[in-house]
Amino acid sequence: MPDYRVRVTKDYTVFCSGHFITYAGGKCEALHGHNYRAAASLEGALNADHYVFDFVTLKKILRNVCDRLDHRMLLPLRNPLIDVLEADGEVEVRFKTRRYVFPREDCVLLPIANTTAELLAEWIAGEVRATLFEKGPIPALTALEVEVEETVGQTAFCRIMLEDRASEE
Ligand SMILES: [Zn+2]
Numbered sequence: 001m002p003d004y005r006v007r008v009t010k011d012y013t014v015f016c017s018g019h020f021i022t023y024a025g026g027k028c029e030a031l032h033g034h035n036y037r038a039a040a041s042l043e044g045a046l047n048a049d050h051y052v053f054d055f056v057t058l059k060k061i062l063r064n065v066c067d068r069l070d071h072r073m074l075l076p077l078r079n080p081l082i083d084v085l086e087a088d089g090e091v092e093v094r095f096k097t098r099r100y101v102f103p104r105e106d107c108v109l110l111p112i113a114n115t116t117a118e119l120l121a122e123w124i125a126g127e128v129r130a131t132l133f134e135k136g137p138i139p140a141l142t143a144l145e146v147e148v149e150e151t152v153g154q155t156a157f158c159r160i161m162l163e164d165r166a167s168e169e
Pocket residue numbers: 019020032033034
């Protein structure tokens with residue numbers, strides 16, 4: 001049996017967001033932004049109409065997830081070096097002596113350890129999977145891969161197995 005895969009990426013599966021990551025065991029980048037571009041691939045068996053998954057639906061799902069990140073400051077909630085505190089409609093972020101305060105609505109607080117392209121790809125994959133399976137499992141789909149291009153020629157990939165992940169929950 002051949003393997004099949006469909007992949008979508010469009011001009012609108014992008015998000016222009018601010019972030020900074022910690023690196024090298026304790027350093028922290030200055031605040032900056034990227035015009036991120038996302039792509040999503042689904043692997044699986046062909047259905048009765050001979051396709052893996054509807055391109056239009058997959059584009060829409062990916063776009064909705066990207067839109068939630070677009071024009072926002074992306075902040076990690078699980079980084080031991082970065083404190084993120086919500087209060088009074090604001091988000092206060094501390095790294096050592098550095099301190100930022102953002103309006104709450106300008107931020108997306110992500111349950112990840114660092115806003116690397118790899119972990120953003122993993123988070124997006126989780127959100128895409130949740131939407132895919134909102135109306136129940138789709139047994140023909142075996143894997144989902146999300147790509148996050150941080151800048152031209154610099155892309156991280158995260159591939160999750162859909163069968164395994166579905167049975168975990
Ligand atoms: Zn960056």
